[in-house]
Amino acid sequence: MGGSVAEEKPVIRTEAEVFQEIAALCASPGYIHAIAYFCFRDNLIKFSENLVVKDMDSHYEGSSLLRSEISTLIGLMARAPIGLELPAPQVLQTYVERTDSLMKELHHAMMTGAFFGGKDWAALLAEGRDPFDDGAAMREPIFYGGESAYNFQYEGLTAPKYSADDPWLVDKRGFSIADALTVTKAIGKGHISKLSSLRKEMRAKSPDEWTFLPAFMFTAKEIVDESGLDAATVDAVLRAFRFESYERNAPFTGISEFNETNVRPILSLAEGPYVLLQHYQLQESLYESPFFWMMADDDYRSTATAHRGSFTETYSSDRLRAVFGDARVLRNIDIYRGKNRYAEADALVLFGNHAIVVQAKSKRLTLEARKGNDRALRDDFKKAVENAYDQALLCAEALQNPNAFIFRDPSGAEVRLPNSIDVVFPVCVLADHYPALSFQSRQFLKVRATGSVKPPLVTDVFTLDVIVEFLDTPLQFLNYLDLRAQAFDKLLITNELIPFSYHLRNNLWLDPKYDMVNLGEDFTAHVDVAMAVRRQGVSGSPEVRGVLTRYRGTRTGAILDQIQEATIPELTELGLWILQLSGQTADGVSRALESQIRAALKEHVTKDLTFPFEDQSAGLTIHLSALPDEIAQQKILQHCQLKKYDLKVDRWYGLVLRPEDLGIRHALVLNEPWKQNIAMDKVLSTLPRRAPVRLEAMGRASQKVGRNEPCSCGSGLKYKKCCLPR
Secondary structure, three states: OOOOOOOOOOOOOOHHHHHHHHHHHHOOOOOHOOOOOOHHHHHHHOOOOEEHHHHHHHHHHHOOOOOHHHHHHHHHHHHOOOOOOOHHHHHHHHHHHHHHHHHHHHHHHHHHHHOHOOHHHHHHOOOOOOOOOOOHHHHHHHOOOOOOHHHHHHHHHHHHHHHHHHHHHHHHHHOOOOOOOOOHHHHHHHHHHHHHHHHHHHHOHHHHHOOOHHEEEEEEEHHHHOOOOOOHHHHHHHHHHHEEOOOOOOOOOOOOOOOHHHOOOOOEEEOOEOOOOHHHHHHHHHOOOOOOHHHHHOOOHHHHHHHHHHHHHHHHHHHHHHHHOHEEEEEEEEEEEOOOOEEEEEEEEOOOEEEEEEEEEOOOOOOOHHHHHHHHHHHHHHHHHHHHHHHHHHHHHEEEEEEOOOOEOOOOOEEOOOOOOOOEEEEEEEEOOOHHHHHHHHHHOOOOOOOOOOOOOOEEEHHHHHHHOOOOHHHHHHHHHHHHHHHOOOEEOOOOOHHHHHHHHHOOOOOOOOOOOOOOOOHHHHHHHHHHHHHHHHOOOOOOOOOOOOOOOHHHHHHHHHHHOOOOHHHHHHHHHHHEEEEEEEEHHHHHHHHHHHHHHHHHEEEEEEEEEEOOOOOEEEEEOOOOOOHOOOHHHHHHHHHHHHOOOEEEEEEEEEEOOOEEEEEEEEEOOOOOOOHHHHHOOOOOOOOOOOOOHOOOOOOOOOOEEEEEOOOEEEHHOOOOOO
């Protein structure tokens, strides 16, 4: 009889063990050709005529290496002399396959060891503990969470960030920031040109000669010729970002350790040419490194710090002005209680009874925090986000008690608030990429929200730029802030671009029954495509179909468009209510309007629709009327007063629309708190009562309705005279 053989359990190696094997592999002869292949395979988006979302699939399905992973390979390769010899095809294939396997194992090893020393998640949750509430657990989202900036954003924001520092750069480094940008653009242009021609050349070569490395190589002369700059200036720029052939990246002994090739990504080879494997790394370093050069200069440190803070405040304010207009965005507002300064708002947006308080910071995540040092991680977060949030809350307190505070602009002139502020959105904006910022905010920030002061939006200048690019009207922007605030503690995400992209496609309204929602990075593909079309001139659609397009051509959309174009602050809440309707309900409102339009035009009388806003102590009455303005205004006022009192709510909106085109003739807002009134009780007792249209009934057009039954759209007409197809 044969004996049984016990199955061997797979060996689970530690992160350090896997890292050591990757390091040994990166030191293999000609390994640089494998990295060049990864850069071609995983960093470039391949498409035919028009860029579409499907072209992004390979970058989000998990088979590609992240830029941070490729940077790790480059850093490990730089720990030894770099040779250019081309390995045999089967050897190069082995490098690629083994690297892919080891990088997956490294990710698994980090996750396994990160969460409280590998304790069981179920046990932690049973104890009421959060597995992510620990510095070590943050290492994974920090490294694998992806970047928050597009390459073209680094290119576009570098000049305004350092323009004030040009005299120092020219004196100490031998080039201006414009010179540096010209060089990086020339290198990038050469990469694309060489990649295009190289793919054609490779078809005519033997597989033994195939390599993508030449596309990532260049000489100083090529950059001089392409850029038009003199050789000395080009050399000065290259020298600032060059990793010399004799250097060794010895301190890079772990995935969270300092990697010099991230800061100086241009590899100088003994054979003569330069190699830049990831152009993104150079753009990122150009955006971040000059500040650290200046901080090493004792005489210039304070000036550099002031310029950096000014950039963050100025850029954030300018982007918000693109949405709200110059007059509604105030910068550097000092708030006094008596003679003492109580708080300062880096930027303050006032729109009707809504306010946005922006606090800008320039703190970056330190190396110790990236290593998972819990104390360093929380200290960095406090300086970067928590302090900004605390300052925003002080401003919010003052905005809601304007009689107790004085607001002054930078000249010292007093700023009068145009309206009482009922809703405040705190926004914390960082100047640099802060890995896993959204994830850390959910874990570490103690939110102190009230009914009027919403949970904060914590983001960076790059994501703010993207949000403004798409949400370029006050209503759409405030709608996102409102929905994002509602979802603050429910979303499990690594960066803010993910929920924003989800919102554009699906509307970021989350059912209250969900305690936690995990959104993956693949949601950003739609925004990736649209931004490439808008900012880089790529062929494709600049739109993201969803919340920005769903009302087009509808009756509800006609009203919404007018509210947005008129930028009437008093109608902000009404516009937000319309935007946050479900698609089905919005369609129902459009059908109800359509039926009442037909009736108003046919019968030449005023037709009305009344909707209560569930759980908001508010409602809306719409009059479709051709009566003279004075009479129409009086009728809508009386109707709204009665409905508001009858339903015992605090706010009521009224709209008078032209029946022929739904043009807004008159709008009003009644916002006095409800109080019992004997005279109103008597009036209501003599009037016929008709229940307002409940929104939950608006989306039921698909249910079977008899010809002579009331139409499900809520118009009050029989189905055969309303929405019955003709």
